Amino acid sequence: MLVITYYWPPSGGAGVQRSLKFVKHLPALGVEPTVITVDPEKGAYPVLDHSLAAEIPAGVRVIRTDTSEPFGSYKKLTGRQQIPYGGFVGENKTSLTQRFFKFVRGNLFIPDARRGWNRHALRAVAELLAQGEQFDAVLTSSPPHSTQLIGLELKRRYGLRWLADLRDPWTDIYYHHELNQTPLARRLDARYERQVLENADIVLTTSTDTRRLFLEKSKALRPENFHVLPNGYDEADFQAPSAPPTDALLITHTGTISETYHVELWLSALAECRRRHPAVPLRLRFVGKVSEEVRRQVEANGLLDCTELVPFVPHDESVGYLRRATVLLMAIPDVPHNLGILPGKVFEYLAANKPVICIGPAGSDADRLLRECGAGQAFPYGAYEAMLEHLEGLVAQWRINPNLDLPTLGHARYSRRALTEQLVALVRGSDGAMG
Template sequence: MRLLVITYYWPPSGGAGVQRTLKFVKYLPSLGVDCTVITVDPERGAYPVLDASLAAEVPAAVRVIRTGTTEPFGSYQKLTGRKQIPYGGFANESKTSFQQQFFKFVRGNVFIPDPRRGWNAHVLRACEALFAAGERFDAVLTSSPPHSTQLIGLALKKRYGLRWLADMRDPWTNIYYAKELNQTAAARWLDARYERQVLEQADEVLVTSPDTKRLFLGKSAKLTDAKFHVLPNGYDESDFREPSAPPTDALLITHTGTISEIYHIELFLAACGECARRHPDVNLRLRFVGKVSQGVQELIRDHELQERTELIPFVPHDESVGYLLRSTVLLMAIPDVDHNFGILPGKVFEYLAANKPIVCIGPVGSDADTLLEECGAGRAFPYVAFGDMLEYLETQVAAWRINPNLDLPPLNHARYSRRSLTERLVRLIPRP
């Protein structure tokens, strides 16, 4: 079988967005699938973070075609004087100025569905060259965000009748930062129209959680349940070859990834502060690896945890996994936004693979909460459940006094390995 993969995020891009497609492509050749990847030239594209180490995971047999692009981020950086480009919905902007509000409005009303749509024409020209040279593929997989990438799949479907798998890692018009874009009614209509066209025309739609599937199914009466496939993010067994090594001199709680005020961990921080005061003999510590907003840093100070907290900027993926293995407990938070029951971060599966107790701050009964309970790894606490959070921490303190290694027994998560999930993807490539 031959699969054409179109993805904007690809090494040397780092962060969560690149992991899913990279891991699929890593295992596809060993499962009998010949892959060609079309992505953006890193000299022309714009990535929020870089991780050059991920290039080593691309199999030698995979052909990678890099194209130019036409995007506004260079102008944005010149006008603002900022080196870092904004995340999809300016999610990495904590407190925004009038200037930032203006750029959000432009982002939401001029660049629909997103500013990377200028890449599409470059990709379509690359595809035309492939087909003109006699190349044939059993299917094309388009991965998003950016959701403008799905419009490439739509165009290929119309022009060539190519079987099309639309892999949608996040919601589209219901993405958690949608309200921040201040879209006009006309912009919302056009964005929803694009979304509906993609969902109706794709042969198969891949999503990462059951709730996201329910969300997309409600977008059109023409959609059927059979079109949607829940293939969650997962963990790569090869990333977890090092042994677990929790500290013996501290009860260390680690969070990896972006964290900002919308995750509402203030009461968890308050519970940590109170627990530390109640149990001064236990060295309770916090570690955040990745982007931590200024607002969250202020909360850490407000709860007198600054001396107990280590802030580590973005690190390569293998180093991030190492921090998980050198922890006692892992912290996960779900943003307090609309439709957050379907948010199932990719890192939760790596948390599971680390076999550490997981405390999740977010909605009870969500897909994340269900996964943690199903695997016996932890539970979710509502944002306001200060008492329950404090009780949980004190339980961990009591267990830590007996044995500072709180690692869980091997969990029931084998079906979430990247290879297992890729095997499920392979079954969707041929036409029924």
């Protein structure tokens, strides 16, 4: 089986986890994967995590190729060393240079700025096939959604069974409007998306609502070809025992958080709970990228003295912070189509067996998952009273027993191995996925 993915160790962050964990478990399930990815010396990764390389099975062949991307010019012209997320979006576009790159990204690099990798990846596959190699299927993982065009071309040239694994929406992604695409560029982007969805043998999504969004793109689509295969957790990451603190009620958030996540009222509720219960040592910890606006909100609520800000850490360390928390905090960004946003970390939160506080829309896929597993619920962005009541309930429980760990939750079907078993069933042509 060919696995084609741009993000691969030493790339870090959430994007690399899904393909890596599939590949980790495929050999034990009788599938021999060959990975096609970019040479890390030539590619562009927002973050690095060298610890993930240890999870690649020793016998797995990884072919790293050259690429042709605009990020070198971007660094030279802007003086920035960090690659922007989402291909030049989500930044403060104040300078003429930034506005220029934003326009170029949206209108000349369609569907995204990493499309320059495609011809190199296609050449690598062609060389393998010319040598007599045979593959039962090819899986293309995105974003970057330009990777799906590799699968489209392989399907056209060789008729390979193709699984298009789309971790996020495409033209419905929340930042898509920031690209300032011309009508022509929008039509081309939508056409690429439609061609991928119509030609893939199997389309995998990570949430029910994202599946719904894709099925609305064309009347020619067959719902039975679209499967929800969510992200998950790796049991091997959670072998160490839980170790919540005994001297504080510690609430931990891991990953990126910005003002679009709208946690300001929750922070106000936490501050009020702290005022009402001064004898209970409430602590807050953010592990990962925290925007300046969220830092300002922490300060405005008088929480700086009880808040710890930890910068990005390797994945194994991030899991350690989950084990050492009392309660876990997550938030869904307040953006269009957020009912289907189901962060990969929510499954690791479940595996940690901690109570989970989710700030986001009620009735979302994340809300349903937390309720289904008995781990918590989502609190809408404006539900101050409900947030405060919930925090006070946690304080009351903590007074009785500072270990708030939950019984083993009903999350076994979200283990990476169980999800890879479903992937294998689809590769072999049987219907094994959820949704």
